[in-house]
Amino acid sequence: MEILKKLVVIIVGAILLAVALNIFLIPANVFASGFTGVAQLLATVLPISTGVLLFLLNIPVAILGWMKIGKAFTVYSFVSVVLTMFFLEIIPIIEISQDILLNAVFGGVIVAVGAGITLKYGASTGGLDIIALILSRMSDRPLGIYFFVLNAIIVITSGLLFDWEKALYTLVTLYVTSRIIDAIHTRHVxxxxxxxxxxxxxxxxxxxxxxxxxxxxxxxxxxxxxxxxxxxxxxxxxxxxxxxxxxxxxxxxxxxxxxxxxxxxxxxxxxxx
Structure with missing residues (x-):
């Protein structure tokens, strides 16, 4: 029953993440944080979908997590990534609003709810979470800098690829996501x-x-x-x-x-x- 409950939560989290991306963030060219945002950026310049890129980016991270963290956490996290890729492929990209601010806020909230409940039940959405856990076991240095650097790269790249207004809306998404995850789980490592x-x-x-x-x-x-x-x-x-x-x-x-x-x-x- 415990495994079933965790799998149900992971499925719901993956659906929420896919909905946030395909209905709010991707149509508005606003980017999420972490590896999801990196996958979005790569999808704008490569003929590969965001879901497939997210899956490919997480393969080396999952191997590293298997060796350094443990099997259960890594397996659940990779299942979350696979399900997110699946739902990103089957849920169509639909623009329900042309207001970029609404897309940025609602996309950020839904991403955070999906990631937050997944973290709350002992898994993660992969990517940067697994890297942060590995780093936390290797060093006592603050890990916020790693999150900051990667997200800063996402914001700057989105500004260069599109325009700086889109980069500012990406900052709104990152802020909303961080605050909601704080409320659901915790950002403190x-x-x-x-x-x-x-x-x-x-x-x-x-x-x-x-x-x-x-x-x-x-x-x-x-x-x-x-x-x-x-x-x-x-x-x-x-x-x-x-x-x-x-x-x-x-x-x-x-x-x-x-x-x-x-x-x-x-x-x-x-x-x-």
């Missing part, structure tokens, strides 16, 4: 989880079985109940948040969990050597 539980040992074992992260155990006591507990403190990536929630729910549904944004980590955060 690293998160700190503070879990107060009466089953610390069982929960520790379950987390270590599912997620390879260090855990610090701190004594805690209920302020009202006076019950002795422990707080498990761990830093995870945003892509592991769904798995962590599932583990906590299965082992100790009564556990109190606080998730906070983490600006940076120094010390023994697991990296690929």
């Amino acid at each position: 690293k998160l700190t989880a503070m879990i107060v539980t009466t089953k610390p040992e069982e929960l520790r074992e379950a987390i270590h079985e599912k997620i390879t992260r260090g855990i610090t155990r701190l004594p805690a006591k209920g302020g009202y109940s006076q019950v002795d507990k422990e707080m498990l403190l761990t830093v995870i990536t945003r892509y592991e948040l769904y798995d962590l929630k599932q583990v906590i729910q299965s082992v100790d549904p009564q556990a109190f969990t606080n998730i906070v944004e983490t600006a940076g980590v120094f010390g023994l955060f697991r990296k690929e050597q």
Whole structure:
């Protein structure tokens, strides 16, 4: 049932992404962020559709993700890419509005909803998300710069290929997409989880079985109940948040969990050597 639920969410996310592109963004020559925007740009100069280009761009990323991240996350993400390509091919490109601002805003919102719900259920739309996760395991440097550079290239290239007004509308799409994903999931790559539980040992074992992260155990006591507990403190990536929630729910549904944004980590955060 868990796999089925995740697949349904991935299918819905792929449909939303395809609708946003073929009905709002592509007809208006406004570009999405990340690899989707790169595929759109390449499709304007190459005789290949956006969906096929998106698929081709994600093949080397999927291979890298398989080797560096793990099979489950990479497979779900690649399934999302394949389904997005499929729906991009079968959904016709239709211009329902000639207002570029409306296309930019609605396209950005729909892209963000599709990507956000996919992230929320433990997968991604591929491309830059997988690259960011790999980089987060190799370095503690801020990853926002990588998103910024790629999106800046998309904006500048769209301005050179079309006109600078289109580039400004692309900026509107990128801003809307970022804000909506923030609301649905999180754009912060690293998160700190503070879990107060009466089953610390069982929960520790379950987390270590599912997620390879260090855990610090701190004594805690209920302020009202006076019950002795422990707080498990761990830093995870945003892509592991769904798995962590599932583990906590299965082992100790009564556990109190606080998730906070983490600006940076120094010390023994697991990296690929």
